[in-house]
Amino acid sequence: MKVSDTAEIRTLPLFRDMDDAQFEVLIRGAYVQTFPPQIELITEGEPSDFLHIVVEGTVELFATWNGHQTTMATVRPLGTFILAATIKDAPNLMSARTLERSRLVLLPSEDVRNVFETDSAFARAIVVELAQCYRMSIKNTKNLKLRSSIERLANHLVRKQIEAGGAKSFELDVEKRRLASYLGMTAENLSRAIKTLQSYGVTIDGAMVTITTPEALLNLAKPMPLIDDPEH
C-alpha cells in the first residue's frame, strides 16, 4: 500500500484521532485494489467482509426489490462504505458498483471491529460518523416524503451550485439516469423536469448546468438546512 494513500486515509475524521499502533493494525491488514468500471463490489444481503474506502474513482450504492432498482448514494474520494454493516457484522443493505475505473482500500471488517473494541478514540470517531450517516438518511427521507420530484431536483441543483463554489455554471457529476434514480424519478421525467426548470432560469445542456436567476430557483426549491445542509 502506498504511503500517500495511507497518509490520505489518516486525515479522514474516522481515522484522524486513533492510536498510531491501531491504525497500523488496520493498514497492515488492508488491501488496495483497482477495479474497472461496472464491477459489483458488494452485493446486498451478503455479509460485510470489508470496510471500503474510495481513494480514486466513483462508486454507486444501489438497492433492489422485486425487479426494481434505485440509486441510494454516490461515493467519491475519500468516502467509505458501509460502516454500519461492518460494525454490526450484519449483511449489507445495499450493493455497490464502480461507475468508472476506481481504486479502493479494503479494510477487513473483522479488523475494524477488533480495533473498534480496543481503541476508544476510534470508537468515538465511529459514533460521530454513524450519527452523521443516520442524520443524512433522515434528511433524505424528509426530502422524499415532503417534496415533489421537481422540488427535489431544484434543491439538488441549488446544493450542487453551492458545492461548486457558487459558480453560475457547473457540471453534473453523474449520468442523468442515475441522478433520476437517486432523486426517485424516471429518466424521462427528469428530462421533462429539466425543461420545466427553464422557466426558473435553469438551463442544462448535456452535463452543464447554468443557473441564470438563482432567486427564481430558490423560490421554487425553498431549501432548508434541516434537509439540505449535509453539515447541519
Added chain:
Amino acid sequence: MKVSDTAEIRTLPLFRDMDDAQFEVLIRGAYVQTFPPQIELITEGEPSDFLHIVVEGTVELFATWNGHQTTMATVRPLGTFILAATIKDAPNLMSARTLERSRLVLLPSEDVRNVFETDSAFARAIVVELAQCYRMSIKNTKNLKLRSSIERLANHLVRKQIEAGGAKSFELDVEKRRLASYLGMTAENLSRAIKTLQSYGVTIDGAMVTITTPEALLNLAKPMPLIDDPEH
C-alpha cells in the same frame, strides 16, 4: 425517579453494559415527566437538550417542510429519541409530540455526551444503537423508493401480524391518518388501499385487521428481510 423506572431503563441495550457509577451519573441528572396528549416535546431545528426515553405512552416523531408534515416514526416504551442529535450536539431533525398521556425520562444531552466520553462500554453500545438506527432508516428509504403505497401498506400489515405473534386478527396501534402519513400517502388513499386489499384477503374494521388469506397478501407484499426485518 422511581426505582422500577431505573431498573427498566437499565435493561435497554444502550445502558445494559455500562459502568454502574456512570449509569448513576445519568440517573442523578435525569428528569421524569408525565405529559398530556398532543404536547410538542421537541421541535425540529432546536438544539437537542435531552435524550428522551419513553417509559409509558406513545410519542410521534414528525417533520415538516413548506406547510407539509409527515410522520417519521412512532416511539413506544422503551424507546428513545433522538440519540444522533444528542451525541452530535446538533439540532433535532424531527419534532416529537405525545399522542396520549405519556411518561418520559429525560437525560440531559450534556450528561450523555460526558458519560459517552468516559465510559467505553456505553460508547460501544451507542455505536450499536446508531448503526441500528441508520440501517432502519436505509430500509425505510428502500421501502419508499422501491414500492408503491399499496405495497408498503401490505408489507406493514405483514410485519404487524408477525409482531402480533402471527394472530389472524390484530389491532392497528395508530390512527389511520398517522399510519397513512408514515407510509407516505394521504388518509384518503389509505382508505382506498385498504379496500383494494380486500381482494387479497384483508379486512379492516375500525382498528381491527383480519388477514384471511396470508398467502395472497404475501404474494402482493413480497417482504424481504433487507427491507422489512428490523433485526436483520
Added chain:
DNA sequence: ATTATCGTTTGATATTTATCAAGCATCCAA
C-alpha cells in the same frame, strides 16, 4: 341526551409520475 368536533370514508376531479414507443445524440470500437 345532545351537540360539536374530529377522524374516516366515498366520490369526483386534478395532478403527478410511470410506462411504452420512437427518434435523436453521443461515444467508442472495429
Added chain:
DNA sequence: TTGGATGCTTGATAAATATCAAACGATAAT
C-alpha cells in the same frame, strides 16, 4: 469512418397519487 450500443429526449398514454367536497361515524364535552 462507420456501425452499434447506449443514453437522452419527446410524445402519447396509463397508472398512481393528491386534492377537494361532502357525508358519515365515533367520541368527547356540555
